[in-house]
Structure formats: C-alpha cells, structure tokens
Amino acid sequence: MSTGVVTAVPRVDDQDLIDRIIGDHAGRPGALLGILDKLQDANRYKYLPMETLEYVATRTGIPQAQVYSVATFFTLFNLDPQGTHTVAICRGTACHTRGSRALLERVKLQLGVGEAVDGAGKTTMTTADRRFTIRTVACFGQCALAPVVEVDHAIRGHVKEQVLIREVETLRKGGAR
Amino acid sequence: MTEKVKVRIDGEVIAATAGQTILEVARTNNKYIPALCYMEGLSTVGACRLCMVEVSGVSRLLPACTTPIQEGLAVATTSPQLESYRKMALELLFAERNHVCAVCVSSGHCELQTLAQEHGVTSVRYPYSYPRLSVDTTHPRFVLDHNRCILCSRCVRTCAEVEGAHVWDVAGRGVGSRLVSELQRPWGESTSCTSCGKCVQACPTGAMAEKGWAVEEMTKRRAAVSRLTSMREGE
Numbered sequence: 001m002s003t004g005v006v007t008a009v010p011r012v013d014d015q016d017l018i019d020r021i022i023g024d025h026a027g028r029p030g031a032l033l034g035i036l037d038k039l040q041d042a043n044r045y046k047y048l049p050m051e052t053l054e055y056v057a058t059r060t061g062i063p064q065a066q067v068y069s070v071a072t073f074f075t076l077f078n079l080d081p082q083g084t085h086t087v088a089i090c091r092g093t094a095c096h097t098r099g100s101r102a103l104l105e106r107v108k109l110q111l112g113v114g115e116a117v118d119g120a121g122k123t124t125m126t127t128a129d130r131r132f133t134i135r136t137v138a139c140f141g142q143c144a145l146a147p148v149v150e151v152d153h154a155i156r157g158h159v160k161e162q163v164l165i166r167e168v169e170t171l172r173k174g175g176a177r
Numbered sequence: 178m179t180e181k182v183k184v185r186i187d188g189e190v191i192a193a194t195a196g197q198t199i200l201e202v203a204r205t206n207n208k209y210i211p212a213l214c215y216m217e218g219l220s221t222v223g224a225c226r227l228c229m230v231e232v233s234g235v236s237r238l239l240p241a242c243t244t245p246i247q248e249g250l251a252v253a254t255t256s257p258q259l260e261s262y263r264k265m266a267l268e269l270l271f272a273e274r275n276h277v278c279a280v281c282v283s284s285g286h287c288e289l290q291t292l293a294q295e296h297g298v299t300s301v302r303y304p305y306s307y308p309r310l311s312v313d314t315t316h317p318r319f320v321l322d323h324n325r326c327i328l329c330s331r332c333v334r335t336c337a338e339v340e341g342a343h344v345w346d347v348a349g350r351g352v353g354s355r356l357v358s359e360l361q362r363p364w365g366e367s368t369s370c371t372s373c374g375k376c377v378q379a380c381p382t383g384a385m386a387e388k389g390w391a392v393e394e395m396t397k398r399r400a401a402v403s404r405l406t407s408m409r410e411g412e
C-alpha cells in the first residue's frame with residue numbers, strides 16, 4: 001500500500017477528468033462514492049492513485065481522512081495498480097469446504113505471486129508484469145456452484161483445478177491487451 | 178418546543194425532555210451507565226457497546242447513547258446479562274490490541290483500565306491477536322500509539338466537530354480498521370492539523386498522549402473538550 005507524503009499532483013488532463021466527474025455529482029449527498037467509482041473505472045490500471053484522492057479532497061472540500069476512509073472501507077476500491085486480468089477466488093464457507101484454498105494456492109503458484117494482505121485486511125496480489133491480479137472474495141452468493149471463481153468478471157461455478165489452470169494459461173498466452 | 182416525557186430508569190420515575198438519549202437522561206440523574214465512545218458534546222456513534230441497556234418490551238439490548246428517550250420507557254441499566262456482556266466487550270477490546278498497562282503513560286488515568294477494574298476483568302478469556310502495530314512519533318508534541326487504540330473515534334469526532342479540522346478518520350474495516358491522519362500521512366506531516374491537542378485530551382486510553390511523560394504521568398482534561406461545546410451552544 002502506498003504511504004508517505006503526497007506531493008505529486010495529477011496530470012492536467014487527469015485533472016480535467018476529475019473536475020468533470022466531480023461536476024456531474026456536485027451537491028448530491030453521498031457523492032464521494034460515485035466520484036471514486038467513476039475515477040477508478042476511468043483509470044488505466046483500475047486504481048485510485050494517492051494524488052487523485054488528494055485532488056478529489058481538495059476539489060470537493062471533503063476532508064482527506066474521510067476520502068481515505070471511504071476508499072479503504074470498500075474492498076472494490078484499489079489503492080494499487082491492478083493487473084490486466086483479474087482472477088477472484090471465493091473464500092466463503094461453502095467454497096472453502098469445496099477446496100477453494102487449493103485453487104487459490106495453485107493459481108498463486110502458477111502466476112508466481114506471494115502472499116500480500118494490505119492494511120484493510122483484504123488479500124490482493126498482482127504479478128510483477130501487471131498482467132494478473134488475484135484477489136479473494138468473501139462470498140459471491142452462488143454457494144450452490146461452489147467453488148466459485150470469477151475470471152475477468154465472468155462467474156465460473158464448480159471450478160476444477162485443471163480447468164482453472166487452463167483458463168489462466170489461455171489468458172496468459174493471449175498476449176497483452 | 179420541548180416536550181416533557183416520563184421514563185423509568187432502574188424503577189425510578191424520571192422526567193426527561195424528548196429528544197434526549199437514554200444515556201444523557203441517565204447521566205443527568207446520577208444513574209451510571211458505562212461508556213467509552215460516548216463523550217459529552219460530541220455526536221454519538223454507538224461503537225463501544227458498553228452502554229447497552231435493557232428496555233422492557235424490547236427483546237434485544239439497545240445502546241443507551243444512540244437510543245432516544247420515549248414516553249413510558251422502562252430502562253434497566255444493570256443486570257447479570259448486561260454485566261456479562263459488558264465484561265465480554267471489555268475483554269475483546271483488550272484481546273484486539275496490545276494493551277500493556279504496566280508501560281503505559283495513561284495507566285491509572287485510563288478509562289479502559291478503570292472500566293476493566295470496575296467490571297472485575299482480571300483475565301481475558303479470548304486469545305490475544307497480538308497485531309503488529311506502529312507508533313507515530315512524528316508530531317513534535319504528541320504521540321499516537323496504535324497498540325493502545327480502541328477505535329472509539331472520539332479523536333475523529335473531536336477534531337471534525339469541535340476543532341473543525343477533520344485530520345483523523347478510521348480507515349479499513351473490521352479487524353483491519355486503523356486510525357489514520359489524512360491520506361495515511363504521518364501525523365507530523367499532516368497539513369490540516371492545528372496541533373490544538375484536543376484529540377489527545379479526548380482519547381480515553383494512552384493511544385494519544387503528550388510527549389515527555391513517563392508511565393502513569395499522562396493525565397487528561399477530557400471535561401475541557403465537553404465544556405468547550407457547551408459554551409458554544411448559546412452562540
């Protein structure tokens with residue numbers, strides 16, 4: 001997780017984008033959530049850089065601590081650059097009993113990433129080449145399909161180790177997006 | 178227009194004003210309800226769960242600090258069940274962080290320690306989680322020790338509501354929650370902090386303290402923060 005003093009400011013065209021998104025939400029209660037969501041979506045690496053958070057705080061008048069609090073409370077907000085492909089493995093009870101830990105360990109081994117738990121207690125790991133991000137999810141609400149894995153926002157049920165490995169391998173060979 | 182209501186607290190009939198919370202009514206009438214996250218003059222959050230009370234006709238326990246008073250309400254501030262829950266809440270607070278009274282600046286003047294003594298917490302039945310936590314000594318006058326923080330958010334509310342700076346907030350969630358200043362900047366590098374020290378005075382434990390004090394030496398002027406808000410009310 002990024003820490004330390006933020007001195008960098010977003011690039012000028014980024015500033016324009018942020019200003020526009022803030023303008024769309026101006027005056028609405030609870031606007032921060034929508035603003036952060038849109039900004040993360042617009043970011044190339046699907047994350048919220050510290051300078052963006054600082055700029056949002058300055059432009060909206062929302063205290064920096066509050067912006068940070070919201071950005072870290074919701075696990076779908078990322079403070080670190082994300083990989084091109086996302087593999088989200090469910091670690092809920094049903095999926096756990098159906099062997100989701102083995103799936104997670106296997107994919108970690110395949111992509112060569114170590115354990116990483118950030119301050120907010122969520123597990124996300126991104127490969128050094130930023131092509132893959134592995135994350136764990138508490139529950140997809142699809143327990144009948146356990147174990148459940150989400151690959152690039154498509155939910156897969158009854159996932160077997162070999163099937164998942166093949167799928168990840170296909171994505172890996174697919175070249176950079 | 179202030180509407181008067183009659184309530185019963187521990188069997189005694191008490192006249193109260195509509196809009197007050199159970200805790201406020203109880204405190205003004207010398208009825209004791211323990212609380213850690215409540216502080217007079219600040220908004221209420223119901224975070225510490227120590228002020229839970231029994232209300233007749235309600236099957237679950239209610240936090241006294243956030244429950245508004247109503248006509249005819251009958252409240253029990255203590256019972257064997259409440260006592261066991263409060264003890265449990267205290268033990269969980271101790272298990273969650275590294276609270277070592279023997280080396281703490283606030284030992285002897287700590288609200289957590291005092292409540293533990295009052296409720297007879299002599300040991301903790303739950304496994305300690307021993308999290309690895311940092312101590313922020315970057316501020317020239319104050320120090321923040323996350324090991325002693327109970328996340329009551331009194332400092333957050335004091336800074337936001339009384340001082341108006343909103344330097345602090347709670348980041349993350351669940352067991353990973355941490356107090357942060359600004360965008361997780363070191364306290365000393367915070368640009369919005371006015372160094373007024375009200376957060377330090379509001380802190381119930383030794384998590385926030387003035388520098389330069391040894392074990393047991395840090396006494397706090399918590400009433401000063403509450404007095405400040407009551408003095409502003411007439412304005």
